[in-house]
Amino acid sequence: MTNNVAILGGAALPVGKWQGSSEDETQHLEHELLAKLVMDAMEDAGLEKSDISSLIFTLPRPYTQQKYFATFMANYLNLPCDGLVMEVLGNGMTPALAFQTAVDQVTLGRAKVALALGVNFESATSSYDHMMSSMRATGDVDFHTPFGFTPISWYAMDAVRYIHEFGSSREELASVAVKNRAHAMHNPIAQYRKPMTLDDVLAQRPIVDPLGLFEVPGRADGAVCVVVADEDVAKATGKSYARIRGAGFYHEGAHQINETPNDMIAFGSARRAGEKAYAQAGMNAKDIDFAELYAPCTIVEVLVSEALDLVARGEGGRMAAAGETSVGGRIPICTSGGLQSRGHPAYVTALYSYIEVLDQFRNRAGGRQVEGAGIGMTSAELGNYNAALVHILEAVQ
């Protein structure tokens, strides 16, 4: 036994608007959509229903009708489990925590095969109403929320500080969105795939200064199932897979801002988590062929790619503008199209990252394929990257 853990299969719903309303004659049901993905993912993995021991679900949004979703799904799939059946919540990190918990199930020997899966339905709730809830998640309800901070207002303040400190510009940051759209055009499950220029991005209405509509994530529904397996199980299928080479987590013990002034845009937690993942993998940033980073806004992609040493400090915007982070460039970032264009069904978003890694490793990414994609990196976060969970994965053919 190698004690290694593999991603062996996956399936995902195209990101977009799926949730209906009570006025529709028929609606998409969350469990019907997810059940089909489970079967597609298991077929992709070359495994049988009876191989599964654990089901680790992302907690559905409160707007999802079916509650106690994990145990409901175990019934819907008639799937007895002797490992663990549970739901996970941790804001934007939710899907990455579900994935890590599934990996832990295998590492601990409690399951040979575990699924990390979930549904995010939220598009039937307006942004103004949704923000009534999300504003209470990204800040202190009594000492931040009364001033009107929104989740992405913190990232906007990162952008303002970044431009001030490094002489970058809104145009350079906006080029990240253009790059991500160019990637998404080749991704059949991406939410936004129409061609888009820098002028298109700059012409949009402002959302949080200096970010406009196309520099922040839209809202969407989505569903994903990722199959995690003991490497021996993966090997026996004869299929290629993604071997987890390193993982790192770090929480800086702060929520949105540190009460003691620090370098907020250094994303110290991403740096610490990345260092742990690099150390475990015995690698450094030069070994990474592509990175699928959790970055709700353009500025966040710039800052986290700097914190993970993928691009030089203060240069992230310029490097995106120069094409270094595009497919075909030195270090392709967010080949799926990222959160701005692939889409951001928040409680399952990071699960889409592992799907993208597997697509790249299995050479099935079409027009966004990274040549010789052998080592990939993923990240997920809490708050303003106050916590980060980073993985390094290796293609095994």
Add this chain to the structure above:
Amino acid sequence: MTLPIVDMPGKRSYPPRQSDFTIKFWQGLGDGIFQTTRCVKCQKLSFPPKPICPHCWSKETVWETLSGKGTLYSKTTVYAGPAVFKEELPYQVGIVDLDENIRIATRVLGDAKLDAPVEMVILKYEDGNLYAAR
């Protein structure tokens, strides 16, 4: 040391809660006093004010008035906000580093520049107080 008081129209869009402990902070604003807690054991300041010290985990803290002076670390203008803030859009929020080496997040008035000095003011609404930097 008291802070300038700015009269604001109407009520607060999203009033903060008060506890038996934090009521001293919110009521103090009405008298122009901007204060927080200092740990008796390790002497470190903390914000928001707390009955415990997050640094050394002592349970003994004392109130201390802040100067209300600081520098603007960052800011943004919110154009799309939650339903309760719709009437106030667009509005400015920011991050201020107080001279006492405390970082806070608050409303921002006027056109203060990054790294420039700002002063805290009390925002007096019909139903209570908030604070801002200008």
